[in-house]
Amino acid sequence: MEIKKFIVQVNEPQKNEIEKLFERMNSLRSLSLTLSTNNELFNENSYLYEKVLEDLSSTQKKYDQWWANIIKVYNLDQDKMAYYQIDFSEGNLYLLG
Numbered sequence: 001m002e003i004k005k006f007i008v009q010v011n012e013p014q015k016n017e018i019e020k021l022f023e024r025m026n027s028l029r030s031l032s033l034t035l036s037t038n039n040e041l042f043n044e045n046s047y048l049y050e051k052v053l054e055d056l057s058s059t060q061k062k063y064d065q066w067w068a069n070i071i072k073v074y075n076l077d078q079d080k081m082a083y084y085q086i087d088f089s090e091g092n093l094y095l096l097g
Helices: 012-037 047-073 078-083
Strands: 005-010 086-087 091-097
Touching: 012 047, 047 078, 047 086, 078 086, 078 091
Parallel strands: none
Antiparallel strands: 005 091, 086 091
């Protein structure tokens, strides 16, 4: 059984931002998997491949920056970053353990 400890509720703009970033990363990953299946337009040297890879990299950086900012703003433990989880419905941040 997974134990979740409530840490803080992020504000609405913070919640919306991370939810959009999370959805974008998942969509880009799904798109790349779909396109990579026998598609010559999406080989490693193609323009489309490069654009998806750049977008995914940029989105990942924004996602990581969001978490770094949340840790700073709410004075959270940086060492436990991998164990924080956000509930998009309420904006509640939990520590998994």
